Amino acid sequence: MNRPFDEPSQFRVRAEAAAVLEILQGVAMGEYGMISSAILDWEVSKNPYPHKQFEIQKILTLATSYIDQGVNITTRARALCALGFRSYDALHLASAEESAANCFLTTDDKLLKLAAKHSEDINVPVMNPVQWIWNQMT
Numbered sequence: 001m002n003r004p005f006d007e008p009s010q011f012r013v014r015a016e017a018a019a020v021l022e023i024l025q026g027v028a029m030g031e032y033g034m035i036s037s038a039i040l041d042w043e044v045s046k047n048p049y050p051h052k053q054f055e056i057q058k059i060l061t062l063a064t065s066y067i068d069q070g071v072n073i074t075t076r077a078r079a080l081c082a083l084g085f086r087s088y089d090a091l092h093l094a095s096a097e098e099s100a101a102n103c104f105l106t107t108d109d110k111l112l113k114l115a116a117k118h119s120e121d122i123n124v125p126v127m128n129p130v131q132w133i134w135n136q137m138t
Contacts, residue, residue, distance in 0.1 A: 004020050036067070
Protein backbone atom coordinates (compact mmCIF):
# COMPACT_ATOMS: atom_id res chain seq x y z
CA MET A 1 0.00 0.00 0.00
CA ASN A 2 2.93 2.34 0.59
CA ARG A 3 4.61 2.01 -2.81
CA PRO A 4 2.65 4.79 -4.56
CA PHE A 5 3.87 7.18 -1.85
CA ASP A 6 7.56 6.23 -2.07
CA GLU A 7 10.24 8.43 -3.63
CA PRO A 8 9.94 7.78 -7.40
CA SER A 9 13.56 8.38 -8.34
CA GLN A 10 14.24 4.72 -9.21
CA PHE A 11 12.63 3.05 -12.21
CA ARG A 12 11.68 0.01 -10.16
CA VAL A 13 9.79 2.12 -7.61
CA ARG A 14 7.91 3.89 -10.41
CA ALA A 15 7.02 0.57 -12.08
CA GLU A 16 5.81 -0.96 -8.82
CA ALA A 17 3.85 2.19 -7.93
CA ALA A 18 2.18 2.10 -11.35
CA ALA A 19 1.32 -1.58 -10.90
CA VAL A 20 -0.17 -0.94 -7.44
CA LEU A 21 -2.23 1.96 -8.79
CA GLU A 22 -3.43 -0.19 -11.70
CA ILE A 23 -4.48 -2.92 -9.28
CA LEU A 24 -6.27 -0.43 -7.02
CA GLN A 25 -8.11 0.96 -10.04
CA GLY A 26 -9.22 -2.59 -10.85
CA VAL A 27 -10.36 -3.05 -7.25
CA ALA A 28 -12.33 0.21 -7.39
CA MET A 29 -13.98 -0.94 -10.64
CA GLY A 30 -14.87 -4.34 -9.19
CA GLU A 31 -12.48 -6.28 -11.44
CA TYR A 32 -10.40 -7.55 -8.50
CA GLY A 33 -11.02 -8.15 -4.83
CA MET A 34 -8.86 -6.82 -2.03
CA ILE A 35 -8.64 -8.12 1.51
CA SER A 36 -7.81 -5.95 4.48
CA SER A 37 -6.85 -7.20 7.92
CA ALA A 38 -6.34 -6.24 11.53
CA ILE A 39 -2.56 -6.45 11.09
CA LEU A 40 -2.74 -4.14 8.07
CA ASP A 41 -4.80 -1.63 10.06
CA TRP A 42 -2.28 -1.78 12.88
CA GLU A 43 0.67 -1.36 10.52
CA VAL A 44 -0.95 1.64 8.82
CA SER A 45 -1.60 3.22 12.23
CA LYS A 46 2.16 3.10 12.89
CA ASN A 47 3.01 5.07 9.72
CA PRO A 48 4.86 8.17 10.93
CA TYR A 49 3.48 10.34 8.12
CA PRO A 50 -0.14 11.40 8.83
CA HIS A 51 -0.90 12.25 5.19
CA LYS A 52 0.28 8.81 4.02
CA GLN A 53 -1.63 7.16 6.84
CA PHE A 54 -4.80 9.00 5.80
CA GLU A 55 -4.42 8.11 2.11
CA ILE A 56 -3.72 4.44 2.84
CA GLN A 57 -6.73 4.27 5.16
CA LYS A 58 -8.86 5.63 2.30
CA ILE A 59 -7.45 2.95 -0.01
CA LEU A 60 -8.30 0.24 2.52
CA THR A 61 -11.97 1.21 2.34
CA LEU A 62 -11.94 -0.47 -1.09
CA ALA A 63 -11.39 -3.85 0.55
CA THR A 64 -14.08 -6.40 -0.26
CA SER A 65 -13.43 -8.40 2.90
CA TYR A 66 -11.72 -8.04 6.27
CA ILE A 67 -9.83 -10.56 8.39
CA ASP A 68 -9.63 -10.10 12.16
CA GLN A 69 -6.62 -11.48 13.94
CA GLY A 70 -7.64 -14.61 15.79
CA VAL A 71 -6.05 -17.66 17.33
CA ASN A 72 -5.66 -19.41 13.95
CA ILE A 73 -3.77 -16.46 12.48
CA THR A 74 -1.54 -16.08 15.53
CA THR A 75 -0.74 -19.80 15.58
CA ARG A 76 0.00 -19.86 11.85
CA ALA A 77 2.13 -16.72 12.13
CA ARG A 78 4.27 -18.40 14.77
CA ALA A 79 4.83 -21.34 12.42
CA LEU A 80 5.81 -18.93 9.64
CA CYS A 81 8.21 -17.12 11.99
CA ALA A 82 9.86 -20.48 12.63
CA LEU A 83 10.59 -20.58 8.88
CA GLY A 84 12.35 -17.22 9.13
CA PHE A 85 9.57 -14.76 8.32
CA ARG A 86 9.51 -11.51 10.29
CA SER A 87 6.58 -11.26 12.69
CA TYR A 88 4.65 -8.65 10.70
CA ASP A 89 5.20 -10.50 7.44
CA ALA A 90 4.11 -13.74 9.09
CA LEU A 91 0.92 -12.11 10.36
CA HIS A 92 0.17 -10.69 6.90
CA LEU A 93 0.76 -14.08 5.26
CA ALA A 94 -1.29 -15.91 7.89
CA SER A 95 -4.14 -13.43 7.35
CA ALA A 96 -3.94 -13.96 3.58
CA GLU A 97 -4.04 -17.72 4.07
CA GLU A 98 -6.97 -17.49 6.49
CA SER A 99 -8.92 -15.41 3.99
CA ALA A 100 -8.19 -17.89 1.17
CA ALA A 101 -6.65 -15.08 -0.89
CA ASN A 102 -5.56 -16.13 -4.36
CA CYS A 103 -2.31 -14.17 -3.96
CA PHE A 104 -0.35 -11.94 -1.60
CA LEU A 105 1.33 -8.91 -3.16
CA THR A 106 4.49 -7.29 -1.84
CA THR A 107 7.41 -5.21 -3.06
CA ASP A 108 9.66 -6.52 -0.26
CA ASP A 109 12.51 -8.48 -1.88
CA LYS A 110 13.42 -10.32 1.32
CA LEU A 111 9.83 -11.47 1.77
CA LEU A 112 9.56 -12.50 -1.90
CA LYS A 113 12.80 -14.49 -1.70
CA LEU A 114 11.87 -16.22 1.55
CA ALA A 115 8.38 -16.99 0.26
CA ALA A 116 9.86 -18.54 -2.89
CA LYS A 117 12.18 -20.64 -0.75
CA HIS A 118 9.23 -21.88 1.34
CA SER A 119 6.56 -21.92 -1.38
CA GLU A 120 5.53 -25.46 -0.48
CA ASP A 121 4.95 -24.38 3.12
CA ILE A 122 2.85 -21.31 2.28
CA ASN A 123 -0.78 -21.63 1.25
CA VAL A 124 -0.90 -18.48 -0.87
CA PRO A 125 1.29 -17.43 -3.81
CA VAL A 126 3.46 -14.39 -3.03
CA MET A 127 4.17 -12.01 -5.91
CA ASN A 128 5.46 -8.58 -6.75
CA PRO A 129 2.62 -6.34 -8.06
CA VAL A 130 4.41 -5.89 -11.41
CA GLN A 131 4.57 -9.68 -11.82
CA TRP A 132 0.90 -10.00 -10.88
CA ILE A 133 -0.19 -7.36 -13.42
CA TRP A 134 1.93 -9.04 -16.08
CA ASN A 135 0.26 -12.38 -15.32
CA GLN A 136 -3.16 -10.76 -15.69
CA MET A 137 -2.25 -9.50 -19.15
CA THR A 138 -1.00 -12.84 -20.47
